[in-house]
Amino acid sequence: MAQRDREPQREVILGDSKVTLLGTAHVSRSSAEKVQQLLQGGDYDAVAVELCPSRYNALINPDDLAKMDLLKVVKEKRVLMVMTNLALGAYQQRLADQFGISPGEEQREAIRIAQESHRTLLLIDREISTTLKRVAGNLTWWKRLTLFAGILGSILSKEEVSEEEIEHLKEGDILETTFAEFAEDRQDLYIPLIDERDQYMAARILQELASKGHEDLLVVVGAGHMNGIANYLQSPMASPDERISQLEVEPKPSRWPKLIPWMIVALVLSGFVIGFQRSPSLGWQLVMDWVVINGGLSALGALLAAAHPLTVVTAFVAAPLTSLNPAIGAGMVTAAAELFLRKPTVADFARLRNDTTSFRGWWKNRVSRTLVIFFFSTLGSAIGTYVAGFRIFERLVD
Template sequence: MPQPPSAPPSAPAAQPQCERTIGAARVTLLGTAHVSRVSVAQVSRLIEGGDYDAVAVELCRSRFAALTDPQALAGMDLFSVIRQGRVYMVVANLALAAYQQRLADQFDIEPGAEQRIAVRLAQERGLPVLLIDREIGVTFRRIAARLGWWRRTTLFAGLLTALLSGEKVTADEVERLKEGDVLETAFAEFAQDREDLFVPLIAERDRYMAAKLRLEAQRVGARRVLAVVGAGHLAGIARDLDAAPGDPQACLRDLEQVPPPRRGPSVLPWLVLVLVLGGLAWGFVQSPQLGWDLVLSWVLITGGLCALGTLIAGAHPLTIAAGFLAAPLTTLHPAIGAGMVTGAVELWLRAPSVGDFSRLRTDAATLGGWWRNRVARVFVVFLLSSLGAALGTYVGGVHIAKRLLA
């Protein structure tokens, strides 16, 4: 079988670009490919030419921090991440970083290298660096808000499976990376229908970056701005800059809000609570013996499956016990998940070292690394114990219904 090339197919000799006027500023929109050395070279050439007094990049604050401070993860408060329900977001970000590492290892060029060189050269010359992309967490949440709960679950599972796969990146993925960015390619890899992803992933970000460009160019008083964006965003940003400007602040506020899920606030957890408690109560009405049998079944099923998920995650024995004890109660409480308990207990029992934090991005690039690294394993414990408890809720509910209807 032929080996993949050591680098992606070369990009065109010149990357697409266009000029736009924003108030007193003249903006050059440069469309780049995120796995192209030609893009890196052209960014370098334009900045080193000395024609610009500000450089805008397709980065948000969190991605900029990760780019400029590799040790930023060392300051992460894991208890706060668990308590605030941000585990899924952090895991998705780490999986995305793992995908980037795969690309770097395969093609010997780091995705987003043109953004990195743009930031470095701008800082060396004392030029303002304008961060114009929307926070990646907001984009993830706005995507989730457009999907039903099952699609959200399958999307997240598919994202992890695709990004953590050890397989070589295909030629099709490389072609998509030339047009869009790593985030878009990661979703496109497994999403069967991108219609419900296009708006928050591409169209909204085009509008956001256009509004942010207007605002930031005015804030720093720039006369000539180089905006380094993915080639797939070039036409959309240019189109939004050509449109009536409106109030950029209002536009940004609107695009940063997280709407409720597509079908409104979920009533499923409360429905489960009512049905299970109602079923247990009806069992006691029929017979105290039946009622206690149903309670015992609920404890064994939900606690057992949660403990099984925690065991597969390689958790401490006391964490497994905590999952078994917590799941029968947390599955009946919409605001508290079993993963919050097991994740916190595992973190308390096996506190990560500084080395675990420093190796987190590297370890997250391999499936085994998620079990080996204590920081990543806390997230695995959270996810698998939550999955076990959710499965236990379904199995336990069906068991109670069958016993009552028998």
């Protein structure tokens, strides 16, 4: 197949501006070469890339992970988001190892040439955190759980990328391909991962043309986005600014998942009251059940995550108390304890991206291990809450 077919192009004329859309494959060396060829031989006055500020920073400053405030991540409850990003990075590293080229090489090339030639560089993609939240908002809680489990499970796999996955990668959107590998229903992912981003990037291009008046713009995007962006550019869009604002709205979390823990706390405390009213011995037996089951399962989770022995003890003590206050999770306490007992070194942060490409590496690296401890101890406490709750109910009805 000729190179021009692998890197399709479309031109869109918008008033006095010409927009050249170059469809690329993010794991294709020929795509990087095509970007170089166009920019070195063309008269483009600006270059737009399929990156948001966060992904741009991660691409050009990969060592920024070393500056991550892990305790702040825990306090702000961003552990699952960080773990997901690391797992996605691990999957993409597998691609790099198999193809011998880093994903996004054509974006790096576009950035490099734009900066060296003093061309305006435009970041037109939506923030990845917003996209991930809108993906989650488009899935049921069960599909979110299976998707997250699948992404984390990818670090266990030593298999090379299949032929089917390679074909999807040739379509050019690595974010969509990465998620789609673990999704049961890819249609659920299409709107937030592809269609919304097509609209967003088209609106960003129109916004930049209106404000800066670029006459000749090269847009480097995954081939899977090229036609969608072109179609939205040619369709009437009353207000690009308004459309961007609409697509940046993050879905509000449902209220009922937040209410359930408080309802469980109310039931458990009511159980304690009823137990002590019947007899002090029954009341204390219920308290003992709560402490042993909840604390034991949280401690087991910390133990499975290879936590420090004192962190395991902390999990046992903290979980029965934190479960009665859903605002503070057991994982927050165990992660803080682990950070105090085994403070990550600069080398841990430096190796984080590579270590998380393997199952063993997640437990070996102090940064990722702290995240795993948070997750497992929280999961253990959550399971313990329900198990202990049912145990209390059984004693009361006997």
